[in-house]
Amino acid sequence: MNFKKTLAASVVIAGAFAGYSAQAQDQAPDISLELVAPLSEYKIFVAENTAELVKDTQAFVAAIKEGNVEEAKSLFAPTRTSYEAIEPIAELFSDLDVSIDARADDYEKGEADPAFTGFHRIEYGLWEENSTDGLDTYADQLMADVKDLNDRINNLTFPPEVVVGGAAALMEEVAATKISGEEDRYSRTDLWDFEANFHGSEKIFDLLTPLIAESDPEFVETVSGNFADVDETLAKYEAPEGGYVSYVELSDSDRNVLSAKVNTLAEDLSTLRGKLGLN
Numbered sequence: 208m209n210f211k212k213t214l215a216a217s218v219v220i221a222g223a224f225a226g227y228s229a230q231a232q233d234q235a236p237d238i239s240l241e242l243v244a245p246l247s248e249y250k251i252f253v254a255e256n257t258a259e260l261v262k263d264t265q266a267f268v269a270a271i272k273e274g275n276v277e278e279a280k281s282l283f284a285p286t287r288t289s290y291e292a293i294e295p296i297a298e299l300f301s302d303l304d305v306s307i308d309a310r311a312d313d314y315e316k317g318e319a320d321p322a323f324t325g326f327h328r329i330e331y332g333l334w335e336e337n338s339t340d341g342l343d344t345y346a347d348q349l350m351a352d353v354k355d356l357n358d359r360i361n362n363l364t365f366p367p368e369v370v371v372g373g374a375a376a377l378m379e380e381v382a383a384t385k386i387s388g389e390e391d392r393y394s395r396t397d398l399w400d401f402e403a404n405f406h407g408s409e410k411i412f413d414l415l416t417p418l419i420a421e422s423d424p425e426f427v428e429t430v431s432g433n434f435a436d437v438d439e440t441l442a443k444y445e446a447p448e449g450g451y452v453s454y455v456e457l458s459d460s461d462r463n464v465l466s467a468k469v470n471t472l473a474e475d476l477s478t479l480r481g482k483l484g485l486n
């Protein structure tokens with residue numbers, strides 16, 4: 208570990224503490240104090256992911272600018288995973304979430320709408336038009352947005368109820384809408400996103416586990432088991448070359464099985480806020 212890295216980590220921790228103390232007044236003192244360490248650690252997880260996102264987006268954008276459609280296609284899904292991993296807290300940067308990750312249906316004119324930007328606009332060009340023509344401006348915008356996101360993390364406050372609630376809400380979103388394949392509809396790389404969403408929510412659960420392990424060991428065991436169950440289901444769709452098979456390869460019954468498991472997780476996690484006294 209070099210000095211710069213150590214310094215960065217302590218700044219991150221200081222930031223998390225600052226955010227926490229503003230929150231602390233209306234919470235039971237014991238649980239608030241116990242939340243400081245896991246939230247600081249979560250903030251480091253987020254910072255690592257946004258740094259990775261910047262790095263991966265640079266390569267993705269470079270491929271687009273070179274007009275290398277195949278290379279850009281191959282980088283699309285892996286570049287997105289670090290963004291999808293922090294999606295539980297996307298409401299803390301909702302303006303960037305719109306420009307980075309919105310879908311065509313969020314716009315009046317769909318794909319043709321000039322306001323439609325970000326990963327999915329680029330995905331549309333690469334897969335539906337099989338071309339990088341006209342994607343340069345979207346690529347530049349995406350690069351600027353992910354850098355902006357990365358720059359904001361240090362000063363971002365992480366309210367515990369948002370972090371905990373976000374993990375549950377994301378699982379609900381996967382079960383309710385993402386399972387239909389709406390997110391990566393042109394590339395069919397949905398399973399990469401799912402994996403990153405689960406992994407990002409599980410990170411939050413794991414960091415908070417020590418706070419409830421004593422009072423509710425059964426709950427911890429059940430939820431850990433349900434995460435493992437989802438992991439196992441997803442593992443069936445791993446591709447030999449890395450990543451996941453196309454989402455079209457899943458049958459309706461495969462999707463139903465996955466959806467039911469994710470729903471169970473969402474229900475589990477929806478009780479976590481209450482268990483931590485954050486309601």
Ligand SMILES: [Cu+2]
Nearest residue numbers: 291294308390
């Ligand atoms: Cu997303």
